[in-house]
Amino acid sequence: MLTERQLEVVFSVVYEYIQTGEPAGSRTISKKYLRGCSPATIRNEMADLEEMGYFYQPHTSAGRQPTSKAYRLYVDAIMQRRRTAPAETEKWKREIGERKQGIESILTYVSRLLGQATNYVGVAALSALEEVQIQRVSFLRLGGNTVLLLIVLEGGLVHHSNIQLPCELSQDMLDELGRRITTIAEGHSWSEVRDVLFRYVLDGLERVWDTCREAIVQMDALLNRRSSRLFIGGAQHILSLPDFQDIGKFQTVLSLLEQEQALAEMVERYSVKQGVSVTIGDENTEEDMKQLSLVLVPASGQSRRAILGLIGPLRMDYEKSIAILETLAEDLDDMLVQ
Amino acid sequence: MLTERQLEVVFSVVYEYIQTGEPAGSRTISKKYLRGCSPATIRNEMADLEEMGYFYQPHTSAGRQPTSKAYRLYVDAIMQRRRTAPAETEKWKREIGERKQGIESILTYVSRLLGQATNYVGVAALSALEEVQIQRVSFLRLGGNTVLLLIVLEGGLVHHSNIQLPCELSQDMLDELGRRITTIAEGHSWSEVRDVLFRYVLDGLERVWDTCREAIVQMDALLNRRSSRLFIGGAQHILSLPDFQDIGKFQTVLSLLEQEQALAEMVERYSVKQGVSVTIGDENTEEDMKQLSLVLVPASGQSRRAILGLIGPLRMDYEKSIAILETLAEDLDDMLVQ
DNA sequence: GTTAGCACTCTTTCAATGTGAGTGCCAATG
DNA sequence: CATTGGCACTCACATTGAAAGAGTGCTAAC
Numbered sequence: 230m231l232t233e234r235q236l237e238v239v240f241s242v243v244y245e246y247i248q249t250g251e252p253a254g255s256r257t258i259s260k261k262y263l264r265g266c267s268p269a270t271i272r273n274e275m276a277d278l279e280e281m282g283y284f285y286q287p288h289t290s291a292g293r294q295p296t297s298k299a300y301r302l303y304v305d306a307i308m309q310r311r312r313t314a315p316a317e318t319e320k321w322k323r324e325i326g327e328r329k330q331g332i333e334s335i336l337t338y339v340s341r342l343l344g345q346a347t348n349y350v351g352v353a354a355l356s357a358l359e360e361v362q363i364q365r366v367s368f369l370r371l372g373g374n375t376v377l378l379l380i381v382l383e384g385g386l387v388h389h390s391n392i393q394l395p396c397e398l399s400q401d402m403l404d405e406l407g408r409r410i411t412t413i414a415e416g417h418s419w420s421e422v423r424d425v426l427f428r429y430v431l432d433g434l435e436r437v438w439d440t441c442r443e444a445i446v447q448m449d450a451l452l453n454r455r456s457s458r459l460f461i462g463g464a465q466h467i468l469s470l471p472d473f474q475d476i477g478k479f480q481t482v483l484s485l486l487e488q489e490q491a492l493a494e495m496v497e498r499y500s501v502k503q504g505v506s507v508t509i510g511d512e513n514t515e516e517d518m519k520q521l522s523l524v525l526v527p528a529s530g531q532s533r534r535a536i537l538g539l540i541g542p543l544r545m546d547y548e549k550s551i552a553i554l555e556t557l558a559e560d561l562d563d564m565l566v567q
Numbered sequence: 568m569l570t571e572r573q574l575e576v577v578f579s580v581v582y583e584y585i586q587t588g589e590p591a592g593s594r595t596i597s598k599k600y601l602r603g604c605s606p607a608t609i610r611n612e613m614a615d616l617e618e619m620g621y622f623y624q625p626h627t628s629a630g631r632q633p634t635s636k637a638y639r640l641y642v643d644a645i646m647q648r649r650r651t652a653p654a655e656t657e658k659w660k661r662e663i664g665e666r667k668q669g670i671e672s673i674l675t676y677v678s679r680l681l682g683q684a685t686n687y688v689g690v691a692a693l694s695a696l697e698e699v700q701i702q703r704v705s706f707l708r709l710g711g712n713t714v715l716l717l718i719v720l721e722g723g724l725v726h727h728s729n730i731q732l733p734c735e736l737s738q739d740m741l742d743e744l745g746r747r748i749t750t751i752a753e754g755h756s757w758s759e760v761r762d763v764l765f766r767y768v769l770d771g772l773e774r775v776w777d778t779c780r781e782a783i784v785q786m787d788a789l790l791n792r793r794s795s796r797l798f799i800g801g802a803q804h805i806l807s808l809p810d811f812q813d814i815g816k817f818q819t820v821l822s823l824l825e826q827e828q829a830l831a832e833m834v835e836r837y838s839v840k841q842g843v844s845v846t847i848g849d850e851n852t853e854e855d856m857k858q859l860s861l862v863l864v865p866a867s868g869q870s871r872r873a874i875l876g877l878i879g880p881l882r883m884d885y886e887k888s889i890a891i892l893e894t895l896a897e898d899l900d901d902m903l904v905q
Numbered sequence: 906g907t908t909a910g911c912a913c914t915c916t917t918t919c920a921a922t923g924t925g926a927g928t929g930c931c932a933a934t935g
Numbered sequence: 936c937a938t939t940g941g942c943a944c945t946c947a948c949a950t951t952g953a954a955a956g957a958g959t960g961c962t963a964a965c
Contacts, residue, residue, distance in 0.1 A: 254958050269908050272959070290915045290958050331715070331729035341825075365707060369719055377669070377723040381707055385715040389725045391669035465821035468814055476806055476814070483803035487679075592927055607939050610928070628927045628946045 236302070237263060238274045239283050243295045243303040247544045250471050252292035297510040300522070300543060304507050307548050314556035315549070317346065322560045331385045332535075336460040339537065339557060344463015347550055348470055349541030350486065356457040356497045356534045358382060363414040363422070368403035368444065376403060378447055388455055392447040396440045406441055410448075419452045459493040461486055472542040478520065482540075485517045500525040500536045505551050510543045522547075526554040528561040535561060574640070575601060576612045577621055581633045581641040585882045588809045590630030635848040638860070638881060642845050645886050652894035653887070655684065660898045669723045670873075674798040677875065677895060682801015685888055686808055687879030688824065694795040694835045694872045696720060701752040701760070706741035706782065714741060716785055726793060730785040734778045744779055748786075757790045797831040799824055810880040816858065820878075823855045838863040838874045843889050848881045860885075864892040866899040873899060 231239070241262035245253040255271040263271060275293055278284055283302070284293035295303070321342055328335050336353040343351025355361075362383040369377040374397055380388040398406070413429065414422045426445050464486055473479045485492065495515060499508050508523045522545055528535040537558050539550050569577070579600035583591040593609040601609060613631055616622055621640070622631035633641070659680055666673050674691040681689025693699075700721040707715040712735055718726040736744070752760045764783050802824055811817045824830065833853060837846050844863045851857055860883055866873040875896050877888050 252958090256958075267908055268958090269910095270906085273907085276960080286959085288915060290913085292958065331727070334728075364709075367705075369703060369723070371723050375723075377719060377725070379717070379719070379725065381715060381717070385707070385709050385713075385727070385729050387715070387717065387725065387727045389669070389723070390672075391723050463825075465818055465825065468818045468821070474814060476812060480803060480806050483806070487803060590927090594927075605939055606927095607941095608937085611938085614929080624928085626946060628925095628944085630927065 234263070234266070235274055235278060238271060238278060239295070239299050239302055240306065242275075242284065242293055243299050246295055247546055250544060252287060252294045254292035257292070295544075297512060297543070300509045300547075301512070304509065304547050307551075308505065308507075310548075312548060312552040312555065314552050315346075318553075318556050318560075321346075321557065325557075325560060333386065333458075333460070335561070336458075336535065337462065339561065340460040340462030342462070343537065343539055343553065343557065344466050346553055347539055347541070347546070348466040349539045349545055349550065350464050350467060350482070351462040352492070352496060352536075352538040352540060353460040353462075354457055354493060354496045354500075354536040354538070355386065356493075356500070356536055358386070358388075358456055358458070358534075359419040359423075359452050361386070361534065362416055362418055363411075365407075366410045366414060366448070367407040368398075370398070370400045370403055373397065376444075378444070378451060380448065380451065386458075388451055390447070390451045392444070392451075394440050394443055396437060398437060398440060402437065406444060410445075419448075423449060457493045457497050459489050459496065461489075461492075467541070470542060472544065481517055482521070485515075485521075485540075491515070495523070496525060496536055496538060499523060500527055500538075503527065503529065505555065507547065507551075524550050524554060526551070526558045528558040537561065572601070572604070573612055573616060576609060576616060577633070577637050577640055578644065580613075580622065580631055581637050584633055585884055588882060590625060590632045592630035595630070633882075635850060635881070638847045638885075639850070642847065642885050645889075646843065646845075648886075650886060650890040650893065652890050653684075656891075656894050656898075659684075659895065663895075663898060671724065671796070671798070673899070674796075674873065675800065677899065678798040678800030680800070681875065681877055681891065681895065682804050684891055685877055685879065685884070686804040687877045687883055687888065688802050688805060688820070689800040690830070690834060690874075690876040690878060691798040691800075692795050692831060692834045692838075692874040692876070693724065694831075694838070694874055696724070696726075696794050696796070696872075697757040697761075697790050699724070699872065700754055700756055701749075703745075704748045704752060704786070705745040706736075708736070708738045708741055711735065714782075716782070716789060718786065718789065724796075726789055728785070728789045730782070730789075732778045732781055734775065736775060736778060740775065744782060748783070757786075761787060795831045795835050797827055797834065799827075799830075805879070808880060810882065819855055820859070823853075823859075823878075829853070833861070834863060834874055834876060837861060838865055838876075841865065841867065843893065845885060845889075862888050862892060864889070864896045866896040875899065 238258065241258045242253045245257060245261070255268040255275060259266055259268045259271050275284060279286070279293065283296055283299040285296055286293060325335060325339065328338055332355065336355070340351040340353040363380065364383055365381045367379045369379065371377050371391065374394050376392055376394055378390050378392050382388065410426060413426060464483070467473050467482065468479060473482070495518070499506050506525045510519055510522060513519055513521070513523065520543065521540055522543055523538060523540055524547065525536055525538040528537060537554050539545070539554065541550065576596065579596050580591045583595060583599070593606040593613060597604055597606045597609050613622060617624070617631065621634055621637040623634055624631060663673060663677065666676055670693065674693070678689040678691040701718065702721055703719045705717045707717065709715050709729065712732050714730055714732055716728050716730050720726065748764060751764060802821070805811050805820065806817060811820070833856070838844055846861045848857055848860060851859070851861065858881065859878055860881055861876060861878055862885065863874055863876040866875060875892050877883070877892060879888065
């Protein structure tokens with residue numbers, strides 16, 4: 230267990246490093262944070278704390294940098310405190326309110342806003358879509374066996390995909406199929422009606438049983454493949470951070486962002502039902518994320534399952550990030566419930 | 568008018584600069600391209616050509632770099648030649664063929680493929696959507712006055728937007744409205760039926776005339792706002808080019824790519840009905856594009872109006888880029904016609 | 906337990922220097 | 936008269952070495 234003073238030293242080093250990006254030396258800590266102790270005292274504490282795995286030195290005669298372990302201590306501490314949202318919040322709230330073009334456009338906008346406000350990468354996700362209520366299902370004949378499958382989820386979220394059916398159906402047949410599925414599925418989530426559909430929808434359609442079955446298989450595939458949707462915004466801003474002046478590091482981030490599917494799964498995995506989730510560096514299982522942190526906040530809006538988040542460097546300003554995310558998550562809730 | 572030898576010098580310098588990225592000196596040109604002339608001769612020619620605006624020197628004692636004017640000469644020349652597609656073409660063709668999930672997913676994939684194959688930024692666009700045949704129009708009630716407007720265009724391209732109507736309509740009413748509009752619009756492009764709709768669809772709906780009119784206004788807005796759709800891929804690859812080692816230059820590109828609307832308009836503006844369009848550096852009106860080149864090739868597939876393109880540095884390998892674009896544009900044609 | 910002092914280490918910065926690539930110009934050449 | 940070899944000059948870039956500065960670890964004194 231750490232002494233009171235050791236805790237203070239850890240917090241000071243983390244805070245100083247977050248602010249400046251430079252390793253913190255004993256003199257600085259003594260002068261700016263622990264006036265009661267001389268640099269020498271701090272040095273002793275630092276040596277102990279380094280041994281315990283809270284700090285490391287980039288080279289022999291540099292100050293200390295915090296490890297993930299130190300950040301974790303720091304983050305756990307600030308989670309206790311009450312955070313205040315930045316002043317721009319009200320402006321954002323208004324700007325989001327003006328966008329009445331549907332969830333997707335709102336989330337695209339919010340992810341950009343997040344990126345711009347923090348200089349980190351903003352993410353917004355709709356997760357567990359198989360739990361969202363279905364509003365309508367239609368099939369449209371595109372020619373030959375190719376059919377457009379259209380699924381509208383609650384709140385106006387549209388999923389669609391071109392699918393191939395084993396046998397050619399007329400548009401009338403397809404309409405009938407869509408109507409039947411909609412009748413059963415409307416107001417329920419896919420996970421609720423999935424099995425029902427496989428069993429019952431086919432009554433009276435024996436002649437095209439295989440084809441209809443295939444249509445439902447394709448629905449299942451679409452909702453599983455896109456079981457969450459991800460919106461990423463403002464990636465260009467992190468280039469202005471000193472942490473990403475090195476081209477290589479930025480390239481890592483960029484190729485991470487291209488793997489939308491993997492990212493979406495990661496977001497879903499780390500987010501917790503309620504409250505803030507912070508995953509720091511090493512704590513990430515993904516290799517590309519070990520030098521990055523991920524902060525996630527779910528928008529509590531009942532069924533919509535939106536998640537807002539930020540991806541940033543280890544030394545991201547967690548306090549500010551969490552405050553912004555929490556505020557926007559609340560706003561979003563208002564927006565989505567309408 | 569330039570002499571034969573002057574032309575050769577221009578082509579050599581452009582070619583050498585494209586290959587190496589280093590300003591070309593008189594000695595190099597003499598040794599690698601114009602063995603018959605001594606460096607001194609080349610120097611004289613170069614001095615003349617610099618005066619004519621084909622070259623410039625980054626500093627007094629460096630070799631020459633081509634200006635946009637020189638690139639233009641070079642590009643016009645290679646357009647005469649027959650170009651051969653790279654070997655990987657067949658593999659790509661197969662890979663694209665396996666993606667039967669609709670135009671959008673194909674174009675996303677193609678844009679990434681383009682980026683990866685060239686190390687430039689791949690773009691794929693669907694332009695002039697107001698000219699594409701409409702297949703179905705539906706309205707779905709989301710709650711209150713908010714309605715989901717769904718437009719399916721030929722080939723399974725889906726447009727949707729949440730809209731606000733002045734007055735609340737029942738789902739039955741909305742279905743009726745969708746049906747009427749679909750009946751009129753099916754098989755025609757928006758530009759064809761736009762006026763007809765404004766005039767005739769409202770017969771017998773006097774009671775909700777305003778609301779229906781608003782719905783059509785919103786359709787018009789959606790199809791105008793998104794009159795083209797843009798897919799961008801492989802932006803991370805240009806980081807491996809020496810031209811973008813400078814963070815600042817890359818940031819320009821990145822913020823350019825975020826302005827999807829403006830980019831889409833640019834693509835539409837520069838692309839020509841048939842054949843390759845190359846816009847080099849200064850020739851672009853957009854400030855952010857003055858250090859970049861844009862190569863566009865339309866996929867001739869009748870009504871689909873797809874455009875493939877690449878955004879790269881001034882010294883991009885135009886020959887290879889054009890060859891790849893032409894090949895994929897043909898393939899795409901096969902894919903889209905199905 | 907805390908602190909001052911000191912030697913030591915390592916990075917960063919700066920100027921000085923040399924090197925090499927490339928030019929422009931001029932006089933000689935065929 | 937176009938072409939060429941020669942030569943002085945310019946400029947970027949890499950190398951070096953010295954000095955400065957930040958920070959540490961250790962020890963002895965308080």
